[in-house]
Amino acid sequence: MVSPLIRPARNSDGDAIAALIAGAFAEYEGCVFDRAAEFPELDAIASHFAARGGVIWVAADGEAIIGSLAAAPMRAEGPPAGTVEITKVYVARASRRRGIARALMAEALAFARDRGAPELRLWTDTRFLDAHRFYESLGFVRLPGARALGDISDTSEYPYRLPLAGT
Incomplete structure (x- = not known):
């Protein structure tokens, strides 16, 4: 099997990223993907x-x-x-557990370290249990509390942080 190519997204990748998000949301009852209402940045994702x-x-x-x-x-x-x-972390279901999310996260870590960032932060849907385990396997720590987004999926999210050594 050939490893996937990790590259910066182009604006033209918005439809494919939308499909990733829609696929992930479809795995959870009540999790609704409405691109026009909640993801307008996908129309020019790289520029955003x-x-x-x-x-x-x-x-x-x-x-x-x-x-x-x-x-x-x-x-x-x-x-x-x-x-x-960190946002927009999605991997197609059929492609999971192949190191793709780790390879993408390595790009984000390099990005943060190049800028002298003291830490990484992210929010993740309370329903996305596999994502929680993934982030925790990388050293992210869940912070107290949650936030309600008030969106059409009635989403609540947990905050996570990863301190970066040497910054």
Whole structure:
């Protein structure tokens, strides 16, 4: 088996990333994917993250996009200055447990370290138990509390953080 190519996403990858997200949401009852209402950034996904000082990567297996992960400086108050936020972490179900998410996360770690980020932060749906185990296997620690998004899926998310050594 050939390893997937990890590369920065292009704006034209928005539809493929939307398919990844829709596929992940379909695995959970009551988790609704509404691109127009809740994911307008997918229409120009690379430009969206570039405007935030970040980047989104995809894992490509030939022409197929089988994974995504984005990293950008946090916009929220509270975390230490320079903290990098991880978002859009999705891997196609048939491609999981092949190291794709780890390879994507390695790009994000390099991105954060190159910028001297003190830590990584992310939010993950309380229903995504496999994702929680994955993040914890990388050293992320779940922080207290959760936030309700008030979206059409009635999503609640847990916060996670990963301190970066040497920063």
